[in-house]
Amino acid sequence: xxxxxxxxxxxxxxxxxxxxxxxxxVEIVLAKGxxxxxxxxxxxxxxxxxxxxxxxxxxxxxxxxxxTKEDLGGALxxxxxxxxxxxxxxxxxxxxxx
Numbered sequence: 001x002x003x004x005x006x007x008x009x010x011x012x013x014x015x016x017x018x019x020x021x022x023x024x025x026v027e028i029v030l031a032k033g034x035x036x037x038x039x040x041x042x043x044x045x046x047x048x049x050x051x052x053x054x055x056x057x058x059x060x061x062x063x064x065x066x067x068t069k070e071d072l073g074g075a076l077x078x079x080x081x082x083x084x085x086x087x088x089x090x091x092x093x094x095x096x097x098x
């Protein structure tokens with residue numbers, strides 16, 4: 001599912017405290033096994049995509065694409081965001097459902 005039309009739900013996850021935002025934070029929750037879903041901006045860098053896709057594949061974490069870095073960042077209260085990870089199984093299930 002492309003999350004571009006559902007960026008508000010990512011904003012709710014952030015407000016609920018179940019969203020890691022940015023490369024460093026996502027890398028930490030992946031390493032700890034807490035990531036349930038990783039979301040990339042459609043214009044994220046190739047090295048970022050490659051790095052996190054490999055980790056997600058190894059750990060069995062689903063991946064979804066969102067809109068641009070600016071749109072994703074705007075939904076999360078930042079200027080730009082390339083990658084974020086949902087750490088709550090219920091939020092992740094809702095986003096994977098559609």
